Amino acid sequence: MIRDKVINRPEFAGVNSPVSTRGEGGQALARGEGDMAIQAICEILPYKQIELVAPLPRDLAAWIDMSTAVSSRAAHRYDALKFIRYLLRPESDSIWKAKGLERFK
Numbered sequence: 001m002i003r004d005k006v007i008n009r010p011e012f013a014g015v016n017s018p019v020s021t022r023g024e025g026g027q028a029l030a031r032g033e034g035d036m037a038i039q040a041i042c043e044i045l046p047y048k049q050i051e052l053v054a055p056l057p058r059d060l061a062a063w064i065d066m067s068t069a070v071s072s073r074a075a076h077r078y079d080a081l082k083f084i085r086y087l088l089r090p091e092s093d094s095i096w097k098a099k100g101l102e103r104f105k
Contacts, residue, residue: 026050027047045099
């Protein structure tokens, strides 16, 4: 778990690190339930009352790889493929980035 990789570092000795039981970290911070959260960037940006400080260091390997697919049994397979191509076109890069998502090409 990424949280444990960070919190268990020597420089964070003594840090109290409760896990939110009422939603994700961004929601907890927005409710005032903590001082910081380790959260996906795209789950921090929607909350105007909290600030993204920085991404986690690359050596923590804190990224999520995602992919997309269309079932061969899909009723509208061609339309689904067309929609995915639309989302992945180069002109969409700025929209992905604005939402805190980095596309790998």
